[in-house]
Amino acid sequence: MIQLKVNGAEQSFDGDPEMPLLWYLRDVLGLTGSKFGCGVGLCGACTVHVNGQATRSCVAAMRDTAGKEVTTVEGLEKNGLHPVQKAWMQINVPQCGYCQVGQIMQAVALLSSKKKPADHEIDEAMSGNICRCGTYQRIRAAIKAAAGEMP
Amino acid sequence: MSAIENVSRRRFLAGGIIAAGALVLGVRYYSKLSSGDKLPHDTNADRATLHPNAFLGIDADGTVWIVASRSEMGTTSRTTLPLIVADELDADWKRVKIGQAIGDKRYGDQNTDGSHSIRSFYDAMREAGATARFMLIQAAAKQWGVPAAECETDLHVVVHRSTNRKAGYGELASAAAKLPIPSREALKFKPKSAWRYVGKGEVSYDLEALVTGKAIYGMDARVDGMLYASVEHPPVLGGKVKSYEDKEVLKVAGVRQTVPIDPFQQAPAFQPLGGIAVIADNTWAAFQGRKKLNISWDNGPNETYDSDPYKNELRETAHKPGKVVRNIGDADAVFAKGSKVYEADYYVPLLAHATMEPMVALAEFKDGKVTAWAPTQNPQAAQDIISKELGIAKEDVICHVTLLGGGFGRKSKPDYVAEAAVLSKKVGRPVKVVWTREDDIKFDYYNAVASMYMKAALGADGKPTAWLQRSVFPPIPSIFDVNAVYGDPSHLQQGWTDIPYDLPNLRIENGPAKAHVRIGWLRSVANIYHAFAIQCFTDELAHAAGRDPFDYLLDLIGEPRTIDFKGVDYPNYGAAFDAYPWETGRLRHVTEMVAEKSGWGKRKHGKGTGMGIAAHRSFLTYVATVVEVEVNDQGEVRIPRVDTVLDAGLVVNPEATRAQFEGAAVFGASIVRSGEITATRGAINQSNFQDYPVARMAEAPYQTNVYIVDSDAPPAGVGEPGVPPFVAAFCNAIYAATGKRVRDLPITKLGLS
Numbered sequence: 001m002i003q004l005k006v007n008g009a010e011q012s013f014d015g016d017p018e019m020p021l022l023w024y025l026r027d028v029l030g031l032t033g034s035k036f037g038c039g040v041g042l043c044g045a046c047t048v049h050v051n052g053q054a055t056r057s058c059v060a061a062m063r064d065t066a067g068k069e070v071t072t073v074e075g076l077e078k079n080g081l082h083p084v085q086k087a088w089m090q091i092n093v094p095q096c097g098y099c100q101v102g103q104i105m106q107a108v109a110l111l112s113s114k115k116k117p118a119d120h121e122i123d124e125a126m127s128g129n130i131c132r133c134g135t136y137q138r139i140r141a142a143i144k145a146a147a148g149e150m151p
Numbered sequence: 152m153s154a155i156e157n158v159s160r161r162r163f164l165a166g167g168i169i170a171a172g173a174l175v176l177g178v179r180y181y182s183k184l185s186s187g188d189k190l191p192h193d194t195n196a197d198r199a200t201l202h203p204n205a206f207l208g209i210d211a212d213g214t215v216w217i218v219a220s221r222s223e224m225g226t227t228s229r230t231t232l233p234l235i236v237a238d239e240l241d242a243d244w245k246r247v248k249i250g251q252a253i254g255d256k257r258y259g260d261q262n263t264d265g266s267h268s269i270r271s272f273y274d275a276m277r278e279a280g281a282t283a284r285f286m287l288i289q290a291a292a293k294q295w296g297v298p299a300a301e302c303e304t305d306l307h308v309v310v311h312r313s314t315n316r317k318a319g320y321g322e323l324a325s326a327a328a329k330l331p332i333p334s335r336e337a338l339k340f341k342p343k344s345a346w347r348y349v350g351k352g353e354v355s356y357d358l359e360a361l362v363t364g365k366a367i368y369g370m371d372a373r374v375d376g377m378l379y380a381s382v383e384h385p386p387v388l389g390g391k392v393k394s395y396e397d398k399e400v401l402k403v404a405g406v407r408q409t410v411p412i413d414p415f416q417q418a419p420a421f422q423p424l425g426g427i428a429v430i431a432d433n434t435w436a437a438f439q440g441r442k443k444l445n446i447s448w449d450n451g452p453n454e455t456y457d458s459d460p461y462k463n464e465l466r467e468t469a470h471k472p473g474k475v476v477r478n479i480g481d482a483d484a485v486f487a488k489g490s491k492v493y494e495a496d497y498y499v500p501l502l503a504h505a506t507m508e509p510m511v512a513l514a515e516f517k518d519g520k521v522t523a524w525a526p527t528q529n530p531q532a533a534q535d536i537i538s539k540e541l542g543i544a545k546e547d548v549i550c551h552v553t554l555l556g557g558g559f560g561r562k563s564k565p566d567y568v569a570e571a572a573v574l575s576k577k578v579g580r581p582v583k584v585v586w587t588r589e590d591d592i593k594f595d596y597y598n599a600v601a602s603m604y605m606k607a608a609l610g611a612d613g614k615p616t617a618w619l620q621r622s623v624f625p626p627i628p629s630i631f632d633v634n635a636v637y638g639d640p641s642h643l644q645q646g647w648t649d650i651p652y653d654l655p656n657l658r659i660e661n662g663p664a665k666a667h668v669r670i671g672w673l674r675s676v677a678n679i680y681h682a683f684a685i686q687c688f689t690d691e692l693a694h695a696a697g698r699d700p701f702d703y704l705l706d707l708i709g710e711p712r713t714i715d716f717k718g719v720d721y722p723n724y725g726a727a728f729d730a731y732p733w734e735t736g737r738l739r740h741v742t743e744m745v746a747e748k749s750g751w752g753k754r755k756h757g758k759g760t761g762m763g764i765a766a767h768r769s770f771l772t773y774v775a776t777v778v779e780v781e782v783n784d785q786g787e788v789r790i791p792r793v794d795t796v797l798d799a800g801l802v803v804n805p806e807a808t809r810a811q812f813e814g815a816a817v818f819g820a821s822i823v824r825s826g827e828i829t830a831t832r833g834a835i836n837q838s839n840f841q842d843y844p845v846a847r848m849a850e851a852p853y854q855t856n857v858y859i860v861d862s863d864a865p866p867a868g869v870g871e872p873g874v875p876p877f878v879a880a881f882c883n884a885i886y887a888a889t890g891k892r893v894r895d896l897p898i899t900k901l902g903l904s
Contacts (some may be wrong), residue, residue: 019435032371073734092806
């Protein structure tokens with residue numbers, strides 16, 4: 001039995017310990033905000049926070065989440081929208097939107113560790129998150145807009 | 152998507168899936184239902200107090216329901232089309248709720264591709280809004296005993312100014328519903344000066360849902376009791392299962408059973424590819440079980456296909472006389488005179504769509520009927536293929552359309568939706584088929600691999616006196632007829648038969664090529680390789696003639712004129728020539744404008760930097776693009792800036808249009824940098840983003856500036872036309888920066904590093 005916290009709530013899991021966190025979140029808990037894009041940690045669509053760190057949930061085995069705190073987009077902000085989500089709306093970032101939750105979770109992690117990231121730091125931090133619609137320049141702009149608004 | 156109407160909400164574990172359906176009275180363009188017809192689904196628009204047509208309903212509380220009949224994959228058409236209705240209705244956008252249509256032929260064409268949602272539905276949307284506004288005004292006039300001509304609307308209310316009376320749309324809805332539906336001739340459309348939304352635009356209706364993870368894509372669809380499936384497809388197109396062993400599969404925890412799927416008959420079309428499906432309690436178990444499958448394949452005749460020799464074959468074919476698709480004068484006679492002749496071969500490999508959401512669909516077969524939930528660009532085609540595969544009537548297939556995690560043309564082909572339906576019938580439970588990224592890359596409908604041979608003779612002034620161009624590519628019709636080898640007019644028109652240059656001697660040809668993989672539409676389709684060849688060859692000739700590429704391009708486009716397609720099979724993207732003539736003046740204008748905006752010829756370029764230019768019309772939109780590149784000593788290419796100017800006629804949603812052209816530049820960057828699918832012994836070599844890379848943030852243009860020409864011409868496409876000129880301009884910029892010519896995509900073969 002694996003015990004973990006998801007968005008603040010205690011959960012326990014007795015299935016295949018090799019199952020990636022992504023499928024536990026999506027298929028077992030029904031938290032579908034985190035997306036399946038590549039299954040091998042190359043696209044970032046599945047990005048969640050594990051103990052505050054941006055993590056590719058598609059390659060994070062359940063056995064490695066034991067005792068940890070997982071935050072998904074559903075638990076990102078208890079009241080209303082997170083400043084990064086607000087910036088995403090203000091800059092009108094999404095097109096199809098499928099990758100954007102992963103982008104947002106990555107951006108939140110970046111801004112938690114770096115208050116005012118420079119362009120090259122944004123490029124580097126976001127390099128694992130693919131957007132096939134091509135919203136990168138707006139993502140960069142939204143991160144800069146959110147940079148001043150973080151708690 | 153909390154505001155999306157949801158008649159089947161109770162069936163969902165995770166809520167929010169879209170349900171919509173048939174109409175009560177059809178917009179005139181489409182067949183009307185007779186009173187005895189059964190509706191597959193009511194929409195909130197249908198159930199509203201006032202429901203003058205398929206697309207619109209108004210509740211007594213003033214809520215306006217608008218049906219989005221076309222699929223949303225990021226182009227914002229789900230918002231922009233309703234915006235046209237709302238504008239003509241003079242409705243308050245904040246009181247509009249959008250419901251997504253199921254596949255239903257009464258909405259007309261629903262295949263959301265070809266960049267024509269606005270073009271084809273602009274009039275229908277205006278008419279829908281104007282009809283309701285007319286009826287609301289009539290109702291108010293009757294109530295007040297004043298002439299309707301004295302009444303007008305003002306944002307969700309009808310007003311009679313001289314008596315200072317007002318009535319909201321909601322309070323008038325019931326009375327308006329009792330009135331006859333006016334003829335189109337009786338309708339009054341708003342003058343441009345009164346437009347509230349058209350030309351100003353609006354952000355996506357779903358914006359908040361998209362940033363909070365509440366938006367429901369096909370991947371997120373859930374119903375009670377569903378099982379999950381992952382399918383091992385034949386590695387080679389047309390292959391079949393000889394035998395298979397699933398003993399180890401069934402030992403995997405969570406796996407229920409394996410199910411064979413029949414291979415397709417005749418040509419692939421949109422049929423399932425066949426193979427063995429693993430059915431499980433969750434996605435992961437299905438993936439794990441699949442790894443334990445032991446299948447022996449009969450690969451069939453396409454096993455002979457190897458990309459390298461095939462490339463040589465295409466090139467050899469391109470060097471031989473082909474089918475003449477357009478001719479002016481006598482190019483050969485000029486070539487024979489012994490003037491200076493330039494030749495070049497251009498090549499673009501197979502390209503995969505790689506939508507961020509892999510193919511996925513949920514379907515339930517029950518009591519002889521199918522209900523499907525799918526991220527499809529083409530729900531009516533999904534109905535068609537499911538009805539054929541299962542031998543049931545098309546009317547017995549309900550296809551709900553979820554949001555799409557990218558489409559780019561891939562999701563116009565509903566093979567994966569049919570898979571889910573076939574499996575549900577065999578399993579007796581709702582089944583969700585989830586393709587892995589590897590499935591997506593290996594079993595795509597690829598943009599055709601293409602070889603283009605270009606030849607020109609230059610006169611004393613450096614301008615071409617004769618021009619020959621010959622393209623060879625396996626055509627899209629090969630998915631319907633395996634013997635199809637020549638390009639069809641609808642793809643030869645894409646930047647090939649409509650070369651915009653004023654040339655005295657011109658011959659355009661197409662050679663045969665047999666397909667060994669499924670070929671399909673991908674964002675801008677044949678325009679990609681055609682514009683690449685023509686616009687890069689133009690740049691080569693400019694340098695050969697010692698001319699500035701921008702000046703030379705303008706010279707070749709020539710004086711403003713309407714291209715005469717007499718004797719040429721040129722479908723003009725299905726649009727009428729009187730409404731959408733091919734006007735070279737508009738191409739010239741965007742080209743001049745992009746030169747000005749980008750500072751062409753005015754900005755200094757140091758070592759390893761340069762600018763490239765290209766101009767192209769596709770999907771009836773005129774675009775010119777300048778790309779600036781920097782190439783460092785390690786051969787790494789950066790794109791600091793892109794300027795692109797478009798003339799798409801009337802642009803309903805400028806903000807969404809800018810986003811489309813920003814995205815097109817990134818899509819084009821992926822094509823040029825790394826877009827290449829290859830096959831060995833018929834099987835695709837690539838599998839995921841490590842060997843089919845797409846542009847990441849640092850590889851995308853740092854800044855794309857989009858300029859929209861103000862135009863009263865009828866609306867044209869915006870989703871696709873940004874890609875072709877970007878690809879060519881990027882390659883021309885690489886030449887300007889490095890002196891290396893890009894003739895063979897992607898540039899990994901160029902040896903920059």
